Structure formats: C-alpha cells, structure tokens
Amino acid sequence: MDFALSERAAALRDELEAFMASHVYPAEATYREQMAASGDLHHHPEIVEDLKREARGRGLWNLFLPDDEWGAGLTNVEYAPLAEITGRSPNLAPEALNCAAPDTGNMEILAMFGTGEQQQRWLVPLLEGEIRSCFSMTEPAVASSDATNIRSRITRDGDHYVVDGHKWWSSGALSPRCEFAIVMGVTDPDADTYHRQSMIIVPLDTPGVEIVRDLPVFGHHSRHGHAEIRYDGARVPAANLLGDEGSGFAIAQARLGPGRIHHCMRAIGMAERAFDLMCERARSRETFGRTLADHGVVQDWIAEARIRIEQARLFVLKTAWLIDTVGVRGARVEISAIKVAAMSVATWVIDRAIQTFGAAGFTDDHPLAALYAQARSLQIADGPDEVHKRSVARRELRRFEPATRS
Numbered sequence: 001m002d003f004a005l006s007e008r009a010a011a012l013r014d015e016l017e018a019f020m021a022s023h024v025y026p027a028e029a030t031y032r033e034q035m036a037a038s039g040d041l042h043h044h045p046e047i048v049e050d051l052k053r054e055a056r057g058r059g060l061w062n063l064f065l066p067d068d069e070w071g072a073g074l075t076n077v078e079y080a081p082l083a084e085i086t087g088r089s090p091n092l093a094p095e096a097l098n099c100a101a102p103d104t105g106n107m108e109i110l111a112m113f114g115t116g117e118q119q120q121r122w123l124v125p126l127l128e129g130e131i132r133s134c135f136s137m138t139e140p141a142v143a144s145s146d147a148t149n150i151r152s153r154i155t156r157d158g159d160h161y162v163v164d165g166h167k168w169w170s171s172g173a174l175s176p177r178c179e180f181a182i183v184m185g186v187t188d189p190d191a192d193t194y195h196r197q198s199m200i201i202v203p204l205d206t207p208g209v210e211i212v213r214d215l216p217v218f219g220h221h222s223r224h225g226h227a228e229i230r231y232d233g234a235r236v237p238a239a240n241l242l243g244d245e246g247s248g249f250a251i252a253q254a255r256l257g258p259g260r261i262h263h264c265m266r267a268i269g270m271a272e273r274a275f276d277l278m279c280e281r282a283r284s285r286e287t288f289g290r291t292l293a294d295h296g297v298v299q300d301w302i303a304e305a306r307i308r309i310e311q312a313r314l315f316v317l318k319t320a321w322l323i324d325t326v327g328v329r330g331a332r333v334e335i336s337a338i339k340v341a342a343m344s345v346a347t348w349v350i351d352r353a354i355q356t357f358g359a360a361g362f363t364d365d366h367p368l369a370a371l372y373a374q375a376r377s378l379q380i381a382d383g384p385d386e387v388h389k390r391s392v393a394r395r396e397l398r399r400f401e402p403a404t405r406s
Contacts, residue, residue, distance in 0.1 A: 003317045009078035015058050016085050016097075023054055024089050024096065028367070031092060041214070041221045042174045051096035052129055062107075062127055064099045064262060070111045070127060076320035080265050084313070087269025089367075090374055091223070094266065098127070102135040102172050105259040106182055109199070113243045113251055122180060122201060134172035136181040136202075136229060137252065141166060145387045147252055148193050152185035152231065154200055154241075161187075161200055161241060163208070163234040167227075169381070173204065174214050174225020180204060183231065184252060187245045197248030201240040208234035218373045254328065260335050260382050261323065264316050264342035267378065270371050271309050271349040277368065278302065278353035285356075292356060301352040312338070312345040333395045336388035343385070346375040 005013065027047050034045035055061060063082055065071020074082075086093035094100035103126055110123040125131045142149035152165020165185055172178050180203045187198040202209060212228040214221055243251055279302060282293040292298045319338045322331035350372045354361030361368045379385050 001318060001321050003077055003321065005081065006078060009074060009082070012060065012063065012074075012078075013081055013085070016060055016082055019055060019058055019060060020085060020088065020093065023051060024093050027051060027092060028089060032364075035223070042176060042223055042225055044176055044223075048092065048095055051092060052098065055096045055098075056129075060097050061129075062098050064104050065107065065111065067111050070107070070123070075324045076261065077317060077324055080261075080317055080320045083262055083265035084269040084272070084316075087266030088273040090266060090270060091370070098129045099262075101259060101262065103133055104262060105255045106133045106135060108259075109182060109242060109251060109255050112254060113247075115239070117239060118201065118242070125179075130177075131179045132172055132175045132177045132224070134170045134178055134181045134204075134227065135255075136167045136170040136173075136231075137184040138169045139166060140168045140228070145384050147184070147197070147249060150184055150186060150197055152183065154183070154185040154187045154198050156187070156238065156245075157235070159238050160235045161238055163200065163202055163231040163236065165231045167229045167231070168215060170227045170229050171222070171381075172224040173211060173227035173229060175223070178204060178224070181209075181229070182242065184248050187248075191246055194249045195246035197252075198245050199242040199248045199251050200236060201242065202231065202234055202236050206234045206236060208232045217377050220370065220373050253332075256382055260339045261316065261319055263378055263382060264312075264319075264338050267342040267346040267375060268309060268313050268316060270375055271305070271312075271346045274346075274350040274353040274368060274371055275302075275305050275309065277366065278305070278349075278356045281353075281356050298356060301356070305349045305352060308345045308348060312342050315341055333391055336383075336391040339382065340379075340385045340388050340392075343375055343379045347372065347379065350375055 030047045031045055034047055035043055063072045063074055063079055066074060066076065086097060086099060107123060107126050110119055114123055126133060137147065137150065138144040139151060142151055144150065152167065155162045163183055163185060170181060173181060180201050182199055183202050184197055184199050186196050188196055208231060210230045210232065212230055215226040215228060217226065282298050282302065283291060285292045315338050319331055319334040322334055350368055354368050354372060357366060357368060360366060363369065
C-alpha cells in the first residue's frame with residue numbers, strides 16, 4: 001500500500017490549507033453573525049458564496065469525484081487528506097469546495113446512473129454549485145438500517161410515476177436552494193428482497209410533496225435541515241427514474257460506500273480540530289496552581305487522542321486504497337469497519353476536548369458542541385455502528401466455518 005500523494009494532490013493540499021487559514025477559519029465568525037442577523041435557521045449567508053468563489057478560483061472544486069469527466073479525477077487516497085482538512089470546519093469548508101453531503105452522494109449517483117437528460121437537468125447545476133439536493137430514504141415507521149424494510153411506493157402510471165410515502169432525516173431539504181430529492185421506494189412488492197426498490201428524482205415543488213418539519217439534533221437545527229417529508233400522490237415523469245426498476249438497492253450501496261468513507265475522512269479532521277483546541281486550552285488554563293497540561297489525566301487524554309487519531313487515519317487511507325484498487329464491493333467490509341472506528345475516535349476526542357474546556361465546551365462560543373453533535377449523529381447516519389459491526393463479524397466468522405465435505 002502506497003499512501004504517498006501525487007504532485008498534484010500535494011499541491012491541492014497545500015492550497016487548501018492556505019485557503020482554510022486565510023479565508024475559512026476567519027469566516028466562521030462572519031457566518032455566525034450573518035445567520036443570527038437573518039433570523040432564519042435555514043438562511044443561505046453570503047459568506048458561503050464568497051468562499052465558493054474563492055475556492056473555485058483556487059482550483060479547489062468538486063474534488064470528491066474521481067470521474068475525470070465530471071470531477072477532479074483524484075483517487076480516494078488523494079482525496080482523503082483533502083476531505084480531512086475540510087472536516088476541521090464542517091459547516092463551511094465542504095460546501096465551499098462543493099464537496100458537501102448529501103450532494104456529493106447524489107452527484108455520484110447521477111454521474112454513474114443518470115441519463116444524459118438527467119445529468120444536464122440536475123447534475124450540471126449541482127456541479128456548478130447553483131442548487132442543492134437531498135436524499136430521501138429513511139422512514140420513521142420502519143428500521144431503515146435494513147433498507148429492505150422501506151415501505152414507500154413508487155407506482156407506474158402511464159408516462160409518470162406516483163410517489164407515496166413518509167420519510168424523515170432527508171438532510172438538506174430545508175435549504176432554500178434545495179431543488180430535488182432522490183427518493184427510494186418500492187416499485188415491485190412481489191420481486192425478491194433486493195430488487196423491490198427503485199430510486200427516482202422528485203422536485204420538491206411537485207404537488208403532493210409536504211415538508212412536515214425540521215428535525216433537530218441535540219436541540220440544534222442544521223442550516224440545511226433534516227426534514228420529515230410526506231409524499232402523497234406526487235406525480236413525476238417516468239424519465240425521472242434512476243437506472244432500471246428494481247435497481248434501487250444496488251444504487252444505494254454504490255452511493256453509500258464512497259459517502260461513508262468521505263464522512264470518515266471529515267471525521268478525522270473534526271477530531272484534529274478538537275485536539276488542537278484541547279491542547280491550546282490545556283496550555284492556557286490553570287487549576288490548583290498549575291496549567292491543565294501539567295495534570296496527568298489531561299496528558300493521558302492528549303496522548304490517547306493522538307494515538308487514536310493516527311490509527312483511524314491509517315485505517316481510512318487503507319480503505320481508500322482498497323476502493324481505488326478493488327472497488328467499493330471489494331472494500332465493503334473495510335468501509336463498514338472504518339465507519340465505526342472513525343466516528344468512535346471523533347466522538348471520544350471531541351468529548352475529551354469538551355471536558356478540558358469545562359462548561360465553556362457546551363456553548364456555541366467554541367465549535368466543540370456542534371462538532372460533537374455531528375460526530376455523534378454519524379454513529380447512526382449511513383447505518384448504525386451495530387449494523388456495520390455485524391458485517392465485520394460475519395466476514396471474520398466465515399474464516400472459521402468447517403470445511404464443506406463432499
């Protein structure tokens with residue numbers, strides 16, 4: 001395994017680090033001010049567009065797509081350190097580079113499975129950063145960690161499909177710039193388990209689409225929102241179907257593989273940001289006549305955090321290398337494993353940083369509370385830890401199955 005960056009990727013990393021220092025970190029205060037002044041939880045502040053223009057001018061745009069036609073053409077190993085850097089400011093940096101979820105996953109779907117018409121209508125505006133999108137799969141009535149449970153229906157009616165269902169955690173749907181959802185539902189209830197579902201593009205202004213509410217995470221409302229949505233007889237052209245009928249489960253797996261590792265990359269960056277803040281705080285605060293950094297328990301946290309971060313980073317890079325060399329399917333168990341490991345490390349490090357800050361760590365005066373809410377939610381989003389551990393355990397146990405006798 002070779003994790004060395006190409007000359008181009010190393011140059012992008014240096015450019016991105018410079019952009020973060022000169023523009024993104026200073027913009028965090030401006031972002032908070034513009035959001036507060038708007039009085040709208042889902043406002044799109046001008047500072048985000050300023051950052052997008054600057055990033056694009058620096059060549060820091062659509063770095064996540066390995067496809068040369070649509071994206072930057074970077075390998076996953078090359079993209080990993082770049083995604084990690086954006087994770088240090090997750091509210092601003094990913095969107096500034098047009099590398100924010102759920103748009104990244106939706107762009108991958110459209111690039112892989114979209115028709116030429118779908119790509120021109122939806123993919124190109126996403127790649128240009130002109131619109132946003134959401135992914136509508138999870139349902140409140142079923143355990144959606146098992147995607148075969150999905151109950152929403154997508155019914156053919158002449159030249160249209162009719163969508164009926166109840167979804168939630170459709171992240172991004174509250175953004176005023178969100179124009180469409182990719183919806184997963186059942187097209188053939190009589191088909192086998194893995195060919196019952198399909199995916200279809202549903203513009204959010206379609207009659208019959210109702211955004212019920214925005215779901216908070218630990219009382220915090222994301223700027224883009226986590227929407228509960230009802231689809232009640234929403235009619236869309238048959239041309240909006242992605243792939244073939246019955247291919248929804250396969251498309252979901254193709255989408256979630258790279259999406260999960262992108263989350264892991266950013267989670268390492270979130271942990272690094274929390275680590276730096278913890279160390280700075282430990283050096284500057286005094287208790288019982290000495291700095292926090294002089295206390296053995298804090299030194300233990302710092303050492304343990306560094307060890308865990310380095311372990312997780314290496315595992316992320318190995319998984320990225322596997323995706324590059326054997327594909328998503330060949331790396332599926334490693335993707336499950338790193339999804340568990342990276343989020344566990346991020347939540348642990350951020351939690352220790354909060355403890356080092358004391359009560360200040362709970363406030364919005366520092367980014368730690370927001371970082372923790374994001375990292376903790378990712379232990380459920382894109383599949384809970386327990387489901388991913390199940391995949392890892394099954395592979396390991398197969399090695400110990402008795403040899404089949406003729």
